[in-house]
Amino acid sequence: MQPPADRPRGRFARPQRRLRAGLVQLLCALAGLVLGLLLPRITFDSTVASTRVTETLVAVGFGILGLVTVIFSLLFLVVQWAFTSLSPRLTLFRDDPIVWRTFAFAVGVFVFSVTTALVIGGQEKVSVIVPAAEMAAVLAAIALIRSLQVKAFASIQLAPTLSAIAGQGRGIIGDLYPRPYTPGRRPAAQLPSRHRAVLWPHRQAILQQLDLGRLLRAAGGTVIVLRAGMGDTLQQGAPVADLHGGEVTDTAVLAGLVTGPERTFRQDPLFAFRLLADIGMRALSPAVNDPATAVQVLDTTESLLQLLVSRDLDVAEVADDAGDIRVVLALPSWDDYLRTALDDLLESAAQSPMVLLRARTLLTILLNAAPPARQPPITRRLHRADQLGAGNFPLIWHDS
Numbered sequence: 391m392q393p394p395a396d397r398p399r400g401r402f403a404r405p406q407r408r409l410r411a412g413l414v415q416l417l418c419a420l421a422g423l424v425l426g427l428l429l430p431r432i433t434f435d436s437t438v439a440s441t442r443v444t445e446t447l448v449a450v451g452f453g454i455l456g457l458v459t460v461i462f463s464l465l466f467l468v469v470q471w472a473f474t475s476l477s478p479r480l481t482l483f484r485d486d487p488i489v490w491r492t493f494a495f496a497v498g499v500f501v502f503s504v505t506t507a508l509v510i511g512g513q514e515k516v517s518v519i520v521p522a523a524e525m526a527a528v529l530a531a532i533a534l535i536r537s538l539q540v541k542a543f544a545s546i547q548l549a550p551t552l553s554a555i556a557g558q559g560r561g562i563i564g565d566l567y568p569r570p571y572t573p574g575r576r577p578a579a580q581l582p583s584r585h586r587a588v589l590w591p592h593r594q595a596i597l598q599q600l601d602l603g604r605l606l607r608a609a610g611g612t613v614i615v616l617r618a619g620m621g622d623t624l625q626q627g628a629p630v631a632d633l634h635g636g637e638v639t640d641t642a643v644l645a646g647l648v649t650g651p652e653r654t655f656r657q658d659p660l661f662a663f664r665l666l667a668d669i670g671m672r673a674l675s676p677a678v679n680d681p682a683t684a685v686q687v688l689d690t691t692e693s694l695l696q697l698l699v700s701r702d703l704d705v706a707e708v709a710d711d712a713g714d715i716r717v718v719l720a721l722p723s724w725d726d727y728l729r730t731a732l733d734d735l736l737e738s739a740a741q742s743p744m745v746l747l748r749a750r751t752l753l754t755i756l757l758n759a760a761p762p763a764r765q766p767p768i769t770r771r772l773h774r775a776d777q778l779g780a781g782n783f784p785l786i787w788h789d790s
Contacts, residue, residue, distance in 0.1 A: 401565050405648045406656050418495055423502070426504070432517050436517070440511070440516045448507050450524055451500050458493060461538065468484075469484055472546075476548075477672065480551070492531075495534055558662055559655075563659060581634045584633070587632050587633070588629065589629055590627065590644075597630075609716040610636065612636030612638050612716070613634040616717070618631070620658040630647065659721070663731040681742040695752070724767065728767050732753075
């Protein structure tokens with residue numbers, strides 16, 4: 391049983407609800423409208439001819455639409471490149487806030503320019519504040535598009551992409567498994583008898599996040615045992631949780647589940663490993679045949695597995711403030727991490743001695759760092775790598 395102080399914290403304790411791109415654009419458009427109505431009314435000693443300001447405003451307002459074209463051109467380019475070269479599940483650039491914030495800012499500048507031009511159309515003079523504000527907006531737009539271009543360029547390079555995936559993976563591992571590994575597995579809590587299952591009533595969806603606070607409040611004296619883990623596909627009519635020792639409404643349990651059309655990094659500890667394996671297997675496919683990329687993937691995978699091997703993974707039981715188990719999470723085991731990260735990649739690398747040698751090195755390092763209880767699954771995969779290497783490349787394997 392976990393004491394309350396050891397509950398998962400950070401991103402796993404509370405779901406992240408992103409502000410929708412459309413709402414951000416609406417807010418920027420409203421800001422542009424308000425500023426366009428108010429700024430021309432400010433009086434100032436320094437003034438300029440309104441006709442020249444109007445021409446500039448109209449030119450900048452419609453010229454800013456070119457910025458929108460650049461944004462979507464970069465977006466389509468990066469998404470298409472990632473889909474064909476890395477993994478269709480890779481959405482780092484598409485979901486980056488810089489993309490939609492830049493688009494929203496461009497909408498705001500356009501609305502401000504057109505609104506201000508209409509307001510000052512009948513005036514002879516206008517305060518210098520208006521062209522100064524327009525110039526500041528243009529400079530800010532240039533800075534944003536520069537950041538967007540740098541981000542897009544990094545997103546079509548392998549090393550920054552692997553680094554970004556590893557960073558996301560380290561974040562969820564650090565939040566979910568804060569304690570170091572200690573020998574001797576804690577006995578599982580004795581749960582009350584199973585009362586019934588909670589079924590998923592909607593169409594197919596991906597479980598993206600949990601609201602643990604809401605689940606704990608809904609549990610009351612019941613224990614909610616989740617049967618679906620982060621990243622699992624929920625099918626209509628399939629069980630998502632079991633209720634032990636009491637009754638909780640389906641609505642209360644389902645309210646603690648955040649779903650969507652695809653997996654996300656936020657609370658999914660296996661997603662980074664899934665993406666890395668995808669990139670490695672695609673690099674080893676006959677159409678690509680790029681074993682050096684697969685070796686880079688294994689370098690990144692090793693950094694995450696080394697972080698995991700020394701952490702306490704037994705954090706599925708979540709207690710309430712009184713210290714009683716109220717929620718049991720469906721979390722991956724050590725073997726699940728190894729299976730996702732390495733098994734498919736090992737089989738795909740059967741004809742690549744470079745990748746097999748790197749996989750053997752990775753597994754040897756993990757074996758030396760792992761506590762005894764976690765060594766058997768590593769040993770099995772090490773034997774498989776040796777079997778593939780010695781069988782397909784006996785001379786290289788003997789010399790190595």
